[in-house]
Amino acid sequence: MSFTVPSHLEAELDEITTHYPVKRSASLMFLHALQEHFGYVSKDAVEWTARKLGLQPINVYELVTFYPMFRQEPLGKTHVKVCRTLSCALQGSGELRERFCSKLGLDPHAHAPQTTPDGKFTVEFVECLASCGTAPVVLVNEELHHKVSSADADAILQKGKAA
Amino acid sequence: MSAPVQPAPAPAPQAPPPVETMTVKVNGKTVQVPKTHPDWQGKPQPTTMLQAARCAGVDIPHYCYHDKLPVAGNCRMCLVEFGTPMMDPATRKPVLNEDGSPKIAKSVLPYEPGTPRGAIACATPISPGMEIYADSPATKQMRESVLESLLINHPLDCPICDQAGECKLQEYSVQHGQAGSRFVEAKVHKPKAVDLGPRIVLDDERCVLCTRCIRFTKDIAGDDALGIVNRGSYNTISAFETGKFDNNYTLNTVDLCPVGALTSKDFRFKMRVWFLKESKSVCTSCGTGCNITIGSREGVVHRYEPRENDAVNGPWMCDSGRLNYKWIGRADRLREVLVRGTRSTWNAALQDLTALLSKAPAGSVAIVASARQTTEELFLLKKLAAKTGATTDSIAREGEADRLLVAADRNPNSNGARLTGIAFTEAGIRIPEIAAAIEAGTVKTLVVFGEDVTKHGIPAATLAKLETLVVSDILPNATTALATHLLPGAAHAEKRGTFVNVKGRLQKFMKAVEAPGDSRAEWEFLHELVHGVTGQNGYSTIEGLFNQMAREVPAFAGLEWAKIGDTGVDVKI
Numbered sequence: 001m002s003f004t005v006p007s008h009l010e011a012e013l014d015e016i017t018t019h020y021p022v023k024r025s026a027s028l029m030f031l032h033a034l035q036e037h038f039g040y041v042s043k044d045a046v047e048w049t050a051r052k053l054g055l056q057p058i059n060v061y062e063l064v065t066f067y068p069m070f071r072q073e074p075l076g077k078t079h080v081k082v083c084r085t086l087s088c089a090l091q092g093s094g095e096l097r098e099r100f101c102s103k104l105g106l107d108p109h110a111h112a113p114q115t116t117p118d119g120k121f122t123v124e125f126v127e128c129l130a131s132c133g134t135a136p137v138v139l140v141n142e143e144l145h146h147k148v149s150s151a152d153a154d155a156i157l158q159k160g161k162a163a
Numbered sequence: 164m165s166a167p168v169q170p171a172p173a174p175a176p177q178a179p180p181p182v183e184t185m186t187v188k189v190n191g192k193t194v195q196v197p198k199t200h201p202d203w204q205g206k207p208q209p210t211t212m213l214q215a216a217r218c219a220g221v222d223i224p225h226y227c228y229h230d231k232l233p234v235a236g237n238c239r240m241c242l243v244e245f246g247t248p249m250m251d252p253a254t255r256k257p258v259l260n261e262d263g264s265p266k267i268a269k270s271v272l273p274y275e276p277g278t279p280r281g282a283i284a285c286a287t288p289i290s291p292g293m294e295i296y297a298d299s300p301a302t303k304q305m306r307e308s309v310l311e312s313l314l315i316n317h318p319l320d321c322p323i324c325d326q327a328g329e330c331k332l333q334e335y336s337v338q339h340g341q342a343g344s345r346f347v348e349a350k351v352h353k354p355k356a357v358d359l360g361p362r363i364v365l366d367d368e369r370c371v372l373c374t375r376c377i378r379f380t381k382d383i384a385g386d387d388a389l390g391i392v393n394r395g396s397y398n399t400i401s402a403f404e405t406g407k408f409d410n411n412y413t414l415n416t417v418d419l420c421p422v423g424a425l426t427s428k429d430f431r432f433k434m435r436v437w438f439l440k441e442s443k444s445v446c447t448s449c450g451t452g453c454n455i456t457i458g459s460r461e462g463v464v465h466r467y468e469p470r471e472n473d474a475v476n477g478p479w480m481c482d483s484g485r486l487n488y489k490w491i492g493r494a495d496r497l498r499e500v501l502v503r504g505t506r507s508t509w510n511a512a513l514q515d516l517t518a519l520l521s522k523a524p525a526g527s528v529a530i531v532a533s534a535r536q537t538t539e540e541l542f543l544l545k546k547l548a549a550k551t552g553a554t555t556d557s558i559a560r561e562g563e564a565d566r567l568l569v570a571a572d573r574n575p576n577s578n579g580a581r582l583t584g585i586a587f588t589e590a591g592i593r594i595p596e597i598a599a600a601i602e603a604g605t606v607k608t609l610v611v612f613g614e615d616v617t618k619h620g621i622p623a624a625t626l627a628k629l630e631t632l633v634v635s636d637i638l639p640n641a642t643t644a645l646a647t648h649l650l651p652g653a654a655h656a657e658k659r660g661t662f663v664n665v666k667g668r669l670q671k672f673m674k675a676v677e678a679p680g681d682s683r684a685e686w687e688f689l690h691e692l693v694h695g696v697t698g699q700n701g702y703s704t705i706e707g708l709f710n711q712m713a714r715e716v717p718a719f720a721g722l723e724w725a726k727i728g729d730t731g732v733d734v735k736i
Contacts, residue, residue, distance in 0.1 A: 046403070057403035058390040065392035 003044035009037055013052065023053045027063055031070055040071040076115045076122035078160035081139040084125045087132035091147075096136055097125055099153050121160055185210070188294040189219035196289065203231050203382075209288035212295050213241055216284065221297050224306065224335045226313075226421045227373035228285035231478055233382055238313075238373045240335065242281035242305040245270055248292040257292075267294050281305045306339040314344065316351045316396065318368045326423030328436040332371065351396045359389075360408030362428050362482055363417065367399045370424035376400065376416035383479065384567065386410040400424065412567065414482045418468060427466075429486055434458075434465045442675035443470060443729055445662055447535060447655050448484035449562070450572035452664035454730065455480065457488075457656055457675040464488050464656055464676060472730040475668055481568050488656070491676070495639055497651035498680025509681065512648055513688060517695030519608065519631055525552035529597045529606045531621075532557055532585050533613030534574035536685060537660025538669070539705065541576070541583040542712045543689040544612060548585075550697045553610070554600070556593040557586035558619045570665045575655075578663035578736050582718045594620040601625050608633070612685065613652065615640035635685055651682035658684035659705045661727070663734060670731030671709075671724070 005013075013033055017026045027049060034045045041064050043057075050057045064070045082088075082097040100123045101108040104116050113124035131137045134146035140156055148156075184195040196218040199207035216223050226238035246267040249258040258266040272278045279301035289295075296302055313332065321327045353367035372391065377400070381387040388408050392401045402408045417427045439458035446453040446467065453476035458466045467488055469480035500507045502515060520528065528551040532544045548555045557580040564571040580586040587593070598621045600606040608631040609621075617623050618641070626632055626645045634646035637654055655662075657678040661671045678684065686708060690701045702708040709724040718734050 043403075056387040058388060058401070061401075061403050062390045062392055066394050068394075 003042065003048060005034070005048060006037070009033060017053070024055060024059070027053060027055070027060055028067075031060070031064060035070060040074050042072070071113075073115065074119070075113075076120050077163055078121050078156075079139075079141050080121060080123045080156065080160075081126045081129070082123070083127070083129045083131075083135070083137050083139075085128035085132075087135040088129075088137060091135040093136040096138065096148060096150075096153055097123065099150060100157070103154070103157055120163070121157075185289060185291050187215050187289050187292065189216050189221050190295070190297050192219055194219040203229075203233055212243060212245065212282065212284035212287050212289055212293075215289045215293075216243075216295055216297055221295075223284045223297055224331075224339060225285055226331060226371055227375060229375055229378075229419065231383070232375060232378045232419075234286050235374050235378060236283050236286040238371060239283060239309045240306065240313075241284040242302070242309060243284050244279045244281055244296040244299045244301040244305070245287075246294045246296070247290055265292055267292075269296075303339065306335075307341055310335060310340040311345070313371045314340070315346050316353070316368065317371075318350070318366075320369075321423075324369065324423040325426045325431055325436075326369075326420070330423055331421035332369075332423075353397070353399050354401075357401075358406050359402055359425075360406060360413050362486070363408055363413050364426050364428055364431060365400060366424050366426070367401075369422050370400050371422055372398055372400065373421060374400075375419040375421070376425055379416055379419055380408075380410065380413070384410050384412040384415070386412075389416075411481045411483055411565065411569065412479060414485050415469070415479050418478075430466050434460060439465060440675065442656070442673045444656060444672040444675060445575065445670050446480060446484040446487075447575040447662075448481075448487045448573065450570040450574060450577055450665035451476065451568050452575055452662050452668065452670055453480040453484060453568060454670065455485075459656070459675045462676045464491050470729075474730055474733075475664065475666075475670070476568055479568060481565075483569070490638060491654045491656050493638060496679050496682070497636060497639060497643065497649065498682055499649075499651065500681055501646065501649040503647050509683065509688060512650065513691050513695065516633060516648055516692060520547070520551055520692075520696045523551050523608055526554075527551075527606060528553040528608045528610065529600065530555040530585070530610040531594070531597065531612070531614055531616055532580065532610075534558070534560070534577040534580040534586065534590060535613050536576065536580075537655070537658070538576060538579035538583060538663060539660050539708050539712060540612070540685045540689055541580050541585045542716065543686060543693050543701075543708075544610070545583045545585055546693045546699075547610070547689070547696060550693075551608075554593055554597055554606070555585045556597065557590040558594070558614045558616075559590040572665050575664070576662040578665065578667060579661070582663060582716055582734070582736065583712075591619065597621065598625050601628055604628070607631065611635070611642055611646075613637070615642045617641040637682075650685075650688060651678075651680065653678035653682055653684040657682075658686070660684075660686065661709065663736065667734050667736035668731045669719070669722070669727065669734045671727050 013030055016029050017023055020026050030049045031041055035041050046060045047057050050060045080100055082093050084093055098108040104121050106114045106123055113122055115122040129137050129139055136148050138145045138148045183198040185198050186195055196210055196215045200210045200214045202208040213223050223241045225241040227235045246269040248265040249268045251258050260266050270280045272280045355366050357365040359365045377389045380389050388402050391398050393399050414427055417425045438460045442457045444455050444457045446455050454470040454472040455467045456470045457464055467485045469478055471478040500509055500512045502512050530544055530548050530553045532541055534557045560573040561571055562573045577590060602625055609629050610633040612635045623641055632646050633648040634643050635650040635652045636643050637652050643649055655672060656675040659674050661669055663669045690703060694701050702711055706724040713719040713722040
């Protein structure tokens with residue numbers, strides 16, 4: 001499988017590169033753009049970025065592994081982010097995440113984000129989603145769910161399965 | 164303003180410019196230290212606290228700092244308490260104690276003046292009158308804390324770790340650490356036995372993240388292959404693709420690694436380092452002549468390590484040279500003296516050869532001596548050549564040079580062969596002449612030392628025409644198979660001697676192991692042979708032989724074995 005970046009995206013990134021005093025500084029913008037286009041940052045994307053910016057792949061790979069926002073694997077269609085910061089934790093976000101995981105057959109104690117084998121769901125514990133007043137909150141793709149109960153969780157799963 | 168033009172004075176021999184110094188105190192001892200020290204590239208930079216302490220004979224513990232690498236300042240092991248002379252802000256005059264000595268303000272936390280504020284000695288420049296407290300209670304406490312932090316996720320698997328015995332983590336734990344661990348939480352687990360490249364295995368749990376390996380491979384080897392991935396306590400040294408860390412200098416990262424994270428596949432689990440005998444030697448894989456330490460035990464060579472010599476190799480050596488030692492212990496080493504196919508003794512063989520060479524008519528002898536032989540051996544062979552009127556030459560061995568250490572000349576002693584008169588500017592130029600003379604029947608005796616001449620222009624059919632073929636070598640080959648007199652020689656690790664490298668650095672090397680079977684150092688039996696053939700007295704010690712050579716070979720004039728240091732001397736080539 002060959003890795004190809006569409007020409008309009010490449011042109012856009014070439015233009016972005018000119019905004020920086022050194023090419024290397026454009027690394028993060030490249031990774032954001034590639035993740036937005038491909039859904040994740042593959043090893044090919046890392047190598048492509050390194051080639052474009054005159055770097056070694058390890059220089060780019062360090063960035064990808066440093067920032068949790070960069071995904072090295074494709075995500076599920078429904079991306080469930082459960083908040084684990086204080087207010088949500090007090091309101092039972094731990095149990096909520098466990099419910100998501102066990103219902104989907106995922107390990108409720110795993111550290112990293114997990115994706116179901118069918119590629120429908122990714123469940124992830126994240127830091128504060130900035131809605132402490134309505135804890136516990138869950139971000140499903142781009143949509144924020146407030147005061148999520150067990151029933152709400154099941155509904156989210158139901159909707160995701162149908163998607 | 165027109166001054167009369169003065170004749171330019173004769174240029175006086177330039178004295179080195181005086182070294183500017185600064186006075187600091189280390190552990191209460193006043194020392195004068197140079198204002199600058201060379202950095203990793205040799206450029207003068209302000210002297211750091213670590214360097215000043217070294218001048219005072221005080222070693223400040225450190226992991227990430229290395230003289231020949233850019234300063235990173237990330238391990239924090241070299242934190243020390245320090246103080247600087249107090250200055251009256253109004254008068255800009257030093258504040259003095261009652262006894263007239265300058266009052267020192269210890270560095271403290273600005274928001275907590277009772278707490279000492281340490282600074283990393285590796286990256287903090289000294290200032291006049293500075294006091295460095297390298298063994299104060301505050302410094303000791305900082306070291307203890309840093310070590311405790313470094314050991315939090317360390318697996319403490321010293322009993323099975325190759326680095327044990329030469330591990331800075333072990334050494335500093337004993338010198339500066341705490342006896343027990345207070346850590347009761349679960350350790351972070353990281354990748355183990357990572358196949359980083361064809362010669363390197365990485366254990367990330369042992370790593371202290373000093374980044375010496377990253378800086379070496381990026382800045383010295385020019386192969387930006389390693390980096391730190393992940394975040395926080397999951398930080399891990401890694402390559403983009405495992406298994407691909409494969410430049411010709413990767414094994415230097417094993418030397419640099421202060422702990423047991425990077426290990427050599429070749430040496431891994433082979434030998435505990437404290438059993439190794441260390442002998443100072445020189446690498447023979449090319450004309451650079453990197454200084455090495457041979458680690459051997461009970462007659463077996465287990466590893467080469469670079470030995471620092473700034474005039475030659477710095478602290479590095481290439482992987483191909485480092486791993487080129489296994490031939491020394493090969494099972495098929497030549498062990499027996501053979502005369503016309505039957506086992507003989509040194510006495511009998513040398514007597515036979517003495518008789519043969521003594522009555523050989525002038526011009527009937529030729530000598531081909533390898534530029535892998537020591538300078539002393541080549542010198543003795545030249546004496547033999549002078550007596551018998553022999554044509555001599557050596558064999559050129561060319562490869563590709565790299566930008567760091569590897570020389571195009573793959574012989575360790577081409578300059579030794581030239582300076583002793585065995586070879587000419589272009590080694591091997593007289594080989595066709597020798598081959599033709601054998602074919603023509605004028606050369607009836609050929610003496611070959613350390614080369615398979617059948618591969619270098621004197622084919623086996625030509626050798627068959629000789630009456631006498633004297634061969635000394637280490638391993639069997641097509642030439643040794645045809646020898647009428649086979650004299651088993653010794654590897655450089657089995658004898659003492661000198662090589663002259665491509666830049667004219669004469670370096671001596673020491674014996675690490677015994678030569679196998681009946682084989683002997685070539686200079687020993689050459690000395691006997693030369694004595695028999697020429698009737699001249701010689702020396703039966705390497706010291707005497709070298710000093711004799713220094714008296715007779717103009718390029719070595721004035722040299723003495725005992726006065727050549729471990730790092731060699733420059734000779735005119």
